[in-house]
Amino acid sequence: MSRNDMKISKGMDWVLIILYFVLVSIGLMAIFGVTYKEGDPVLQSFLGLKSDYSKQSYFACLALALCLFILLTDSTFFPATAHLWYAAGIFLLLLVFPFHSAVKGTESIIRIGGFQFQPAEFCKISVALALAKYLSLPDTDFTKPKSQAIASAIVLVPAILTILQKETGLALVFFSFFLVMYREGLPSGYIIIGSAIAVLVVATLLLDKNLLAIIISAITGIVIFLSWRRIKRDKGLLIKIVLIWLLCVGIQRFGVPFLFANVFGKHQVERIYSTIGKDIPDEYLKGEQRSINEKTGKRDNTADYNVKQAKIAVGSGGLIGKGLLSGTQTRYGFVPEQRTDFIFVTIAEGFGFIGCVFLLGLYAILLFRIVHIAERQRSTFSRCYAYGVAAVFFFHIAVNICMAIGLAPVIGIPLPLISYGGTSLLTFSILLFILIRLDADRQMVLR
Numbered sequence: 001m002s003r004n005d006m007k008i009s010k011g012m013d014w015v016l017i018i019l020y021f022v023l024v025s026i027g028l029m030a031i032f033g034v035t036y037k038e039g040d041p042v043l044q045s046f047l048g049l050k051s052d053y054s055k056q057s058y059f060a061c062l063a064l065a066l067c068l069f070i071l072l073t074d075s076t077f078f079p080a081t082a083h084l085w086y087a088a089g090i091f092l093l094l095l096v097f098p099f100h101s102a103v104k105g106t107e108s109i110i111r112i113g114g115f116q117f118q119p120a121e122f123c124k125i126s127v128a129l130a131l132a133k134y135l136s137l138p139d140t141d142f143t144k145p146k147s148q149a150i151a152s153a154i155v156l157v158p159a160i161l162t163i164l165q166k167e168t169g170l171a172l173v174f175f176s177f178f179l180v181m182y183r184e185g186l187p188s189g190y191i192i193i194g195s196a197i198a199v200l201v202v203a204t205l206l207l208d209k210n211l212l213a214i215i216i217s218a219i220t221g222i223v224i225f226l227s228w229r230r231i232k233r234d235k236g237l238l239i240k241i242v243l244i245w246l247l248c249v250g251i252q253r254f255g256v257p258f259l260f261a262n263v264f265g266k267h268q269v270e271r272i273y274s275t276i277g278k279d280i281p282d283e284y285l286k287g288e289q290r291s292i293n294e295k296t297g298k299r300d301n302t303a304d305y306n307v308k309q310a311k312i313a314v315g316s317g318g319l320i321g322k323g324l325l326s327g328t329q330t331r332y333g334f335v336p337e338q339r340t341d342f343i344f345v346t347i348a349e350g351f352g353f354i355g356c357v358f359l360l361g362l363y364a365i366l367l368f369r370i371v372h373i374a375e376r377q378r379s380t381f382s383r384c385y386a387y388g389v390a391a392v393f394f395f396h397i398a399v400n401i402c403m404a405i406g407l408a409p410v411i412g413i414p415l416p417l418i419s420y421g422g423t424s425l426l427t428f429s430i431l432l433f434i435l436i437r438l439d440a441d442r443q444m445v446l447r
Contacts, residue, residue, distance in 0.1 A: 011440030012071065013373060019366045020417065020432055024060055024425070026359065027418035030346045031056050033324040034339045052339055052420055059422035063429035070433045075441040078434055079381045082133035086154070089126030092119035093161040108165035120162045120170045121427040128388035128431065130154050131177055135184050136381035142185040151181050168268060169411030172399075176391040183387050184380075197251065204252040205276055212252050220245040271409040274307060306336045307406045314348040314356075314405060321352030339420040341412055344404040363397050363416075373439050382438040389431050 032053040096119055099110050110117045131154050134140060140147050159174035175194075182191055203212055224231065224241055231238045260269050266280075273280050313329035316322070329335050329349055335342050348356050367390055374386030393416050400415040402408035414424045 011442070013369070013436055013439050016366070016369055016373070016432065016436055019362060019369070020429070023362060023366070023417040024063075024429075026347070026362075027343070027415075027420075027425075028053060028056055028060060029324065030343050030350070030418060031339050031420050033350055034343075034346050036325065055422065056420055056425065059425050062422075063426050066426065067429055067433040070430065070437050071440075073437060075438050078129060078385075078438065079133055079136070082129040085126045086130035089119070089123035089158060090161070093123055093158055093165075095119065096165055108162060108167035108170070116423070118167075118170075118423045120158070120165065120167055121423045123158045123162075124173060124392055124427060125430055125434070127155060127158055127174060127177060128385055128392065129434075131180060132381050132384035132388060135180070135384045136379070142181070142187065148186065148190075151186075152178075163263070167412070168264065169413050172411065173392060173395050173413070176395040177388055179391045180384055180387045184384060200248060200251055201256055202276075204256045205273070205278070209253060213249055216245065216248050216252070268409070268411070271411070275406065275409045306342075306410065309334045309336070310342050310345045310404050311406055313345045317349040317352040317355070319352050319354060321348075321350045321355055324350045340414060341400070341410060341419070342404055343415050343419045344401050347418075348404070360401075363393075367394055367397075370435065373435065373442075377439070377442050379438075379442070382442065385438060386435055389435050392431065393428070 035052040096108055096110060108118055108120050110119065131151065134151055134154060140151075142148055142151075155174050155177045159171045162168075162171035162174070178186070178191070178194070182188065207215075220241060224238070227237065227241070231241075260272075264272075270280055309329060313335050316329060329345070335345050338346050344356075344359075347359055351358075370386055370390040370393070374383050374390065377383040377386065396413055396416045399408055399411065399413045400419070403410050403413065414421055416428045417425065
């Protein structure tokens with residue numbers, strides 16, 4: 001071993017590496033538990049790449065090779081090529097439009113032989129690097145609108161392209177990078193405005209449109225009454241309040257209906273309404289008639305069925321679970337997409353409450369470790385990149401698990417390092433090991 005290799009080995013964060021291998025192993029075990037069929041020759045399946053667990057094992061080996069390559073790369077390579085990574089990511093996203101394959105309602109996948117590649121997944125790495133590069137520039141100042149606009153554009157351009165590919169779930173992941181901007185000085189007003197809009201959208205779905213408009217108007221009247229003395233001194237304040245009122249009413253009366261009728265697919269709208277326990281309004285059915293269940297007299301809701309089966313599987317796991325190959329809901333195909341979107345359900349039924357707590361504990365340690373690594377960096381680039389990795393992991397973990405237990409709409413977000421999918425596994429592996437490589441040279445100031 002050379003002197004340089006010893007230096008790299010000494011600087012690596014072994015806690016993060018061990019967590020990575022444990023989580024990948026859990027993922028392989030869970031996928032095996034779902035897809036293995038009694039009597040299948042396991043060895044032949046692995047060698048012939050005929051089963052999902054063998055394909056995932058292949059991608060795990062490929063990810064390991066890429067991780068070793070990253071660890072042997074000079075850490076200055078990543079900030080120096082951040083713009084190239086971003087350009088490559090955007091190029092691949094644009095390449096999807098003429099060469100995509102329609103898979104389960106999405107048009108964001110390119111088929112290469114027997115495998116599928118999703119550029120939107122890879123683009124998370126590109127955005128993390130490009131945003132870290134921009135935030136580390138000396139002239140980046142979030143008190144200036146120019147810096148705010150450029151940083152936002154870095155995030156929003158791939159998000160918009162992903163939405164155009166009917167992959168709204170992955171597009172939402174890019175918004176997690178705003179947490180990185182907030183850590184680096186983005187005014188909190190943007191976070192507050194974004195949260196307020198999210199609350200307004202949910203309220204629009206839950207309440208009658210006219211009732212919500214009355215509530216918004218009443219709140220606006222109270223604000224004007226309480227601020228009347230300030231309004232007398234500053235006439236512009238009244239104009240701002242009225243504009244905000246118009247914006248809120250416009251969002252709930254026109255913005256949300258347009259979004260649900262023209263941007264979201266019928267299955268996405270159905271999943272969102274299923275989460276809040278309501279049927280899709282007729283205007284969002286887009287000319288389709290949903291069948292009526294003869295026994296219950298209610299509309300059939302596929303999304304509601306999927307989540308109910310997932311909840312049954314989670315509950316049936318009990319305290320210690322039924323065992324890896326003994327789960328009835330997951331082994332007999334009652335739970336949809338149980339190797340990808342609902343892989344958490346497989347673990348919950350197989351290993352019960354204790355298994356879920358153990359998995360969540362691993363993820364909590366992983367996230368806290370990444371944040372700890374971020375805060376010990378001397379380089380702004382490394383710190384921003386680390387927070388980008390933490391934001392992406394946190395979003396995926398939170399949304400995926402909430403999907404599995406019915407607290408969030410099913411939007412196709414994989415569980416990091418565990419869900420089946422070669423592109424997802426490679427993406428999270430590269431994200432994490434670039435961080436490990438940067439952290440190995442944490443005493444350096446990268447530009």
